Amino acid sequence: MSSLRILLRSLAVAGLSAVLIAPASVARAEPTPAELTKQIEKSSTELERIVESYNKLNEDIKTNKATAAKLAARIGPLQAQVEQSRADVGVLAATAYKTGGLHTARALLEPGGQSSLPERLGTLDQLTRQRQQTIAGFTSSQRKLIDEKTQLDVTLARQAAQAKQLKAGKKKIEADLARLYELRRQAYGRATEAPAKPGSVGSAPAISGSAGVAVRYAYGAVGKPYVYGAEGPGGYDCSGLTLAAWRAAGKSLPHNAAMQWNATARISRGSLQPGDLVFYSGLGHVALYVGGGQIIDAPSPGRNVTKRDMDIMSIAGYGRVR
Incomplete structure (x- = not known):
């Protein structure tokens, strides 16, 4: 056998061995939950x-x-x-x-x-x-x-x-x-959240006036899906929910968080009352304050309207519907 053929065979064996002993970690790992x-x-x-x-x-x-x-x-x-x-x-x-x-x-x-x-x-x-x-x-x-x-x-x-x-x-x-x-x-394991069970967030607090109407509406929307551009009754996005809640109370708001910021009066955190709006950093999200440090909001695509703590992210400010 010529020296050239011996050299080629040696290189082929070495290459195959390298492939066989290469660590499995080179393969792309699936992302963790x-x-x-x-x-x-x-x-x-x-x-x-x-x-x-x-x-x-x-x-x-x-x-x-x-x-x-x-x-x-x-x-x-x-x-x-x-x-x-x-x-x-x-x-x-x-x-x-x-x-x-x-x-x-x-x-x-x-x-x-x-x-x-x-x-x-x-x-x-x-x-x-x-x-x-x-x-x-x-x-x-x-x-x-x-x-x-x-x-x-x-x-x-x-x-x-x-x-x-x-x-x-x-x-x-x-x-x-x-x-x-x-x-x-x-x-x-699924693209969207399962519908919430009826009454899973309890009953709406007893609040008088138009703010009470808005809060009761928001409680009634809990569990409905986030639907972009929607203002109910089957689904909502964040500003669509606050719009619909206050529309039920006879007040008109635009369907956009930043525009709702401009349409409401500025108040402090200490002055918050149920029915007020909570605006988040960049004015890309808005929620309805329902008392006790809680909000009801339409969180994001794939999720349902929910009641949760208002400090979900950095807060830009608070607004009272005029």
Whole structure:
């Protein structure tokens, strides 16, 4: 056997031996339940921020739709005014042509008759002013109509861009949710929490007034699933739950945590009362305070509305619904 063949055989045997004795630890280890839980918490926090941005976009679209409707309602009467002004100017022009504008002016200025020259000049001046006012009314109405139409076009264009952005945001949320649910499956054996047993959090405390209505509503929502963009009754996201609870009490809140922060009055922790809102760091999460240091909130995708201690994470501040 040639020395080259012996060398090649030796190298092959050595390579095979290395593969056989390589430690098993080189293979990728599966993440532990603790590692999966950490990933789930991180993904949930990031996803909730995206959901709240999605909700804000929805609120902006609602505002723009309302603005567009008001503008459209104003354009109708303005259009009618412009058309009437055009008709009025046309009548003035036709009358001047038929009666002979110069002849009328000359008759007013010629001596004779009972009217004095100043009176005749005053009549002519009044006719001139009336005509100028009619024409000015036509041009101002026309300018206003053009301005309103321009505003409407800008609003509708913004609305179309937002709708496109909303569609893209929804796609991203759905993809992120699929990944999150898969992580939950690996960690807990199922993608979503099992429904809570009825009465598992006890009865709502006896609180009077509109705050009591909001708190009782929140207790009734415990165990219902987190559903992004939802405001009940089958499911909720965080700002959707606080919105729905206070809507039941006759108060209106926007469907976004940061916007709810702006819509409520600032209070201190020591002033907290049931029905107040608790806002968390970055204004990406909001919950309803129910007393005794407890909140009810829609925590995150895959979980259900729950009652828990309010110090779940860093608190940004507290709000009272006005």
